[in-house]
Amino acid sequence: EVQLVESGGVVVQPGGSLRLSCAASGFPFDDFAMHWVRQPPGKGLQWVSLISSDGGTTYSADSVRGRFTISRDNSKNSLYLQMNSLTTDDTALYYCAKGAYGGGAFDYWGQGTLVTVSS
Amino acid sequence: QSALTQPPSVSGSPGQSVTISCTGTSSDVGSYKRVSWYQQPPGTAPKVMIYEVSNRPSGVPDRFSGSKSGNTASLTISGLQSEDEADYYCSSYTSSSTYVFGTGTKVTVL
Numbered sequence: 001e002v003q004l005v006e007s008g009g010v011v012v013q014p015g016g017s018l019r020l021s022c023a024a025s026g027f028p029f030d031d032f033a034m035h036w037v038r039q040p041p042g043k044g045l046q047w048v049s050l051i052s053s054d055g056g057t058t059y060s061a062d063s064v065r066g067r068f069t070i071s072r073d074n075s076k077n078s079l080y081l082q083m084n085s086l087t088t089d090d091t092a093l094y095y096c097a098k099g100a101y102g103g104g105a106f107d108y109w110g111q112g113t114l115v116t117v118s119s
Numbered sequence: 120q121s122a123l124t125q126p127p128s129v130s131g132s133p134g135q136s137v138t139i140s141c142t143g144t145s146s147d148v149g150s151y152k153r154v155s156w157y158q159q160p161p162g163t164a165p166k167v168m169i170y171e172v173s174n175r176p177s178g179v180p181d182r183f184s185g186s187k188s189g190n191t192a193s194l195t196i197s198g199l200q201s202e203d204e205a206d207y208y209c210s211s212y213t214s215s216s217t218y219v220f221g222t223g224t225k226v227t228v229l
Binding site for chain 2: 035037044045046047050059060061062095100102103104105106107109110111112
C-alpha cells in the first residue's frame with residue numbers, strides 16, 4: 001500500500017524558514033517524480049514544485065521560485081521542501097504527491113502538514 | 120501561470136448528469152494530454168479520478184468520464200450519486216514544464 005506521510009508544519013513568523021518532510025513507502029520511490037502541492041485555508045489547490053526520480057531536475061511555481069527548494073533522498077525514501085523568506089501568503093496545508101508514470105497525474109497524496117505564517 | 124478556469128459550482132439531482140469545464144490556453148490544456156481531475160470531499164486529501172484526459176484509475180466508477188476539445192477539458196459525472204458531492208479540480212502540465220490547477224468546482228447533489 002502506497003503511503004505518504006508529511007511532517008514539519010508549524011507556526012512560523014514572516015521572514016522565517018521551515019523544512020517539510022515526506023516519508024514514502026509502498027512503492028519504488030526512486031522510480032517516480034514527486035511533487036509538493038499546497039492548499040490555503042478555504043481555497044483551491046496550488047502546485048508548488050516537482051523533482052525528478054533521480055533528483056537531478058526540479059521545477060517550481062513562479063510564486064515560490066527562489067524561496068523554496070525541493071529535494072529528495074532516495075536512500076531514505078524521503079522528499080523535502082526547504083521554505084525560506086516565508087510570507088503570510090504561504091500559509092497553507094502542504095501535500096506531498098506521487099507523480100504517475102508519464103507525468104499524467106498525481107496518483108497518490110499524503111494527508112498534508114499545516115504551515116501557518118503569522119506574527 | 121494563471122489558474123485554469125472552472126465554474127464555481129454545479130448541481131444536479133440524483134441520477135442526472137453534470138459536466139464541469141476546465142478552460143486553459145494553448146500553453147497548457149490545449150497542447151498536452153497530461154490533463155487530470157481530482158475529487159476532494161471536505162477535510163480529505165484529493166483523489167485522482169481521471170488522468171491523461173480520459174483515463175480512469177482502477178476503482179473509479181465508470182460514471183466518471185473525461186474529454187478535451189481545444190483549450191477546454193471536461194469532466195462528466197453520469198448517474199449522479201450523493202457520495203459524488205465534493206470539490207473537483209482539474210490540472211494540466213504546461214509548456215514551462217510546470218503544472219497548474221483549476222480554480223475548483225463545488226458539486227452539489229440536490
